[in-house]
Amino acid sequence: MRAKPIALLVATCCFPSLVSAGNLVIESWREDGKIWNETIIPAFNAKHPGITVTYKHTPATDYNTALNERLAAGNAGDIITCRPFDDSLKLYQENNLVDLTDIDGMENFPSFAQSAWQTDDGSVTFCLPLASVIHGFFYNKSIFKELGITPPTTNEEFYAALGKVKASGKYTPLAMGTNDKWEAATMGFQNIGPNYWQGEDGRFALLSGDGKLTNSEYVDVFNQLAMWGQYMGDGYQTRTYNDAIAMFGGGNAAVYPAGSWDILAFKDKIDLGVFRPTVANKGDDCFISDHTDIGIGINAKSSNPEDAKTLIQWMASEEFAELFTNALPGFFSLSNHFIEVEDPTAKEMLAWRDTCDSTIRNSYQILNRGTPSLELEIWETSVGVINGTMSPQDATSRLQTGLDGWYKP
Template sequence: MKYFLKSLVFFAVCFSAIAQSGTLVIESWREDGDIWNNKIIPAFTAQYPNIKVEYKHTVATEYNDQLNQRLKGGNAGDIITCRPFDDSLKLYQAGHLEDLTDVDGMENFPSFAQSAWQTDDGAVTFCLPLASVIHGFFYNKAIFSELGLQEPKTVAEFFVVLEKVQGQGKYLPIAMGTKDKWEAATMGFQNIGPNYWKGEDGRFALISGEGKLSSAEYVAVLEQLARWGQFMGEHQARGYVEAIKIFADGKAAIYPAGSWDISAFNNKIELGVFRPPVSNSGDDCFISDHTDIGIGVNVNSKNKEEAMTFIRWMASEEFAGIFTNALPGFFSLSNHFIDVQDETAKKMIAWREECDSTIRNSYQILNRGKPSLELEIWETSVGVIGGTMQPQDAANRLQTGLEGWYKPE
């Protein structure tokens, strides 16, 4: 026991010494150490050779608790990788994160990108937006070629494709399951929904109270999801991992996707991608370009000047290009031009030029009460896909649940 306590004290002292030694320590839950150590940090130190940087990983499920303990104990790193919305907002409100509102380079990030790391009134931005993930649909190019299919641009064309695959009988039309529930909401509801509720306008209308989840545009989203079920096979028993395997093994034509899954299919199938179809040809389009990772500065950093230098560099075009190409499917949130190398990622990021970006509508402010709006979207999305819930009833449930606790100011 004494040995364990001595070891624990030694570890704490060593970590504290690192955090105060003049070496910038980056706290993160992401297992991207190789990329940071071999690509990102060398690019920074090439410009700033006198600033040393160390990347420190904490297991994702333990990150919040351990980071809070270190921040309270005064031995946390200098740079804090920020989860979106309330987790990081709480850190700022507790006095742990610097105000970065006016940091040089913040002007390179659009308002929707900053919203994940701002106070509710938008007055303060406390983390620099780092990366987003984009939703759409992956498809197997070989299957599309074999069956004479084209990328669908409208909802009607989308269902024509599904019906042709179904009719041929050789492949599963949609490789998605409902066992884990979150996929139905994330790759279903939040993927196709922005085209119906008009992106940020619809999202802000919910926050202001002017919009209702029981209104026609939300019913229409759920009506489309209800039509998916017949094309998904035995989806009730299929989880996220199984869905990936079915698509990667060439047994399904379409995979409702988040860009983070690009690497799961590269070098396995000939991967194509199309954006969420619009209702009518020529309609304005909207994509879920969801804020995923930010970066902030520890208020109590002993190397604050160096930390701010690092943050300003991360707002640059150079960093945007390095990061986006090092992690295909995680896109810099800056408005810099990025020469994306991965073909699938390149096509997805180009949608920003064609469509308006928005974020998942349950994440900012609207998921703080009970019932959780996010979890309710899980349940209702699964319900309509499985045919156990009618779209209007599902939409009414979402609105009733939100009204039960949320009072717009």
């Protein structure tokens, strides 16, 4: 019942050289090779059987360095999975990514989606937007039912729920650690923060200089994080990201501060529920981090640029958008195609867009370019506050002082 995507028709009728046989390698930090190899690539080959596609995974922590080394050596893959904003902008500025502004199918992506992979003036789009991820909290429905807990909507209800789990003595209330640092920032600060700094209004205020990280709303975010440690269980300071996944997935914890990308980690392991970041008072406006997370681009030095363009154009289609969204639940297509989301947890998180305003992580656009990096400073301050080694006021002062050292609006 789906019509053949316009991008495929154009690629077939107007670029005859694009259907020539070739080999393509996709560079990515995502551990999704099985899904690409068994689901996505075969769907592409059904339309383009002469193009061989190989998915190459590099661990996320090593991806930027390894990719840059391969690009410099001239042996990087043809297709580059793009992180949002500055990491990919730098790749384009160093002539490693092709200008995709006018590629067929780009019109399927709204301007906000393209902005994560554009030059500052918006004149060039160098990666095709693929997906966003949404933040919230996963919970174990069986534990909540056993302890008589209702999914919270306010901060008061949130801490009452955690307190009830702690009092039971049977489960860890909050499955997160501070060992790897990024979770404290990503699933802590950037998860609950938008409700305090009012989403995009607060983010743009930082960019313009009208807002300061020492303002009360940022102190309030850290005040919340300062309360988390008492609910995270013994040894949380050495608990890794994978440890937290194992704890929650094994049924030993009640709540997991989450990104939607972790849906697959818990699928079919527990009775998984989800609630959005809580607000201070019932009826308050709500905001969610709906972060532009993944794009896809073409290596400017690819030995097979025409076939690479064919793959990118197919990725702009409705067929790919629906396939990708449902093969990888929790990664939400950034295209304007209508897609029926199948996974119930992903579907519930996506529905938050109907009742809450969306924003992105406030450290990613422009504010991460200097030294010290705002993103890395949020890692350090979030860990310090949760661990109780830094006060909320000291954390906000450190963030603003660091930003003032190099950023001039």
